[in-house]
Amino acid sequence: MVKLFLDGGVFMWPILGVFIVGLVIVFERLYALITISTNTKAFTKTIKSTLEEDGVGAALAACEKSTSPIAVMYTEALRHVDKGLERVEKTLDTIGSLEMTFLEKNQIWLSTVIVIAPMLGFTGTVSGMVTAFQDIASANDMSPAIVAVGISQALLTTLFGLVVAMVIQVFQNFFLFQIDNLVIDMERSSLDLLDILETKQIKK
Template structure:
């Protein structure tokens, strides 16, 4: 019985020590702030790139949303005004909409009376300008999605160089000499991939929204040209 009691006490002490070790491991778990701090100087460009990507995504997302506010009701009103030859009222509707579609139709109304090919060319020119405005900032966002992982990999190389330099300079080679450099290397890699992945998804979301807006612009210009063709069919 005495031996059994000793074994039980030993097991209890071992369990207590294990629990303490687990608690210590949990309390020393890494936080994003720790990873950023240990990532070194290459983490600062990644932070700047992430801010740029976030700004471009937010600004373009809401700008594209505003550009798509031209609805069928506005087009029907413009159609009625044109048929009634109330061109100034039709222009006013286009200008107050403050959308790419409105500016395209306004250009077409101002060209009315000229050959239809000239009207269509003027509308297409305005449309191309509006598309370039919608795509503003997207090349920068694409560059962030590709450049951020490269910066992260550069930090990885610098961290490994630091690790091997410390090992070559140390009198007694220890795993701790290598750990700091690897820590820095892995931190910058993770940061670069995170920023790059988020920027990549943001870029594709904006491209999809721009494509949908362009499709609406094409449909609107076609509908306007159909209005101009109607009198010649009678």
Template sequence: MYYLLQIGNSIADSTQKVVNAAAQVQEKISLWDLLQKGGFIMYPLYVLLVATIFVFFERLIAINKASKIDASFMNIIRDNIITGNISAARNLAKNTNNPVAKMIDKGIQRIGKPIDAIEKSMENVGKLEMYKMEKNLSILSLIAGIAPMFGFLGTIFGMVQLFYGIASTGEYTLGTIAGGIYTKMVTSATGLIIGLMSYVAYSFLNTQIDKTANKMEAASADFIDILQEPTR
């Protein structure tokens, strides 16, 4: 009977431990608390995240502004040039603030020179405008490369923390290794997520720049065609 009571008590204790463990697992942890477990490596990752968001929206606004082109712009330029009203065409291009208008303005300034010289001048302006749109995009490319590396660095620190805890306590328990595992997993996941965000942002902005570049090339070709049309 005594042994049966002991077995019953053991089962009860085991059951209580399982219940307590389940209750601990069910406890919710906030995102901020989880991120804090990543340790000091999280702070440079926070900086990279803020830089990614800032550069993305700053470039997105600038590129969207550059890509806005009035559908009637080239038609008005064509009518003014064909009728010989060069000054009106120049004023329109000069007062329109986008890459296409700046290219056309340079082309109008070179009217009377050989077509090759006009194309070259417009091409140079186009390159400058492309450089302006691509400004700071290299930051996103850099973050996409180094953010996962910071996460990997956090993995190393987490493993050092884990083994140091085991060596200093001489115990291989869940409590001993939890801190190192948290640091390892949180920093690795955060670094990968930030790197992925930066890569997606970089690719998206490059696509938008390519669309604007196509509009610039089309406008340049239209302008050269206009110069070869007979005047009225």
């Protein structure tokens, strides 16, 4: 693998750099989204129970201890309970939109890596082909061996660029799947909160 990388020429280094940037973002998003997903259901159940049994004050105090998207939504919503359900609903919608932005953080950079890596690979291939034909012209020899070596080296950058793009694409698709599920959980949790506030006698 190292030999193939070195044989690919100078364009292999920017492809490697782009891959490293992509992996850093992948690990950051992986940790953040999995942590949020793991705590969401248990947190929502706890807050609903606290809200019904101990009232708004206790539920608000519990929400303020967490930084998950649903906790942030609940915190802001419960702070506006005394202003009516309509205000609570608007608050949930507004904070929910802001939290979605956090969930989608750095997705644009993953998309950039997915696009840039193969483009760098293609550029490296074109550059390598030009060099290969120059070598052929200099040697004044069109033997298959010379042509094959030059072309194989030129195509390595395309190969590595495509591999980088595919790896990052798989992770991005996983992240988008996780984000979709979290958004559904946030919407469901918002409806649950509104339902409790509307139908139960909440202790102030």
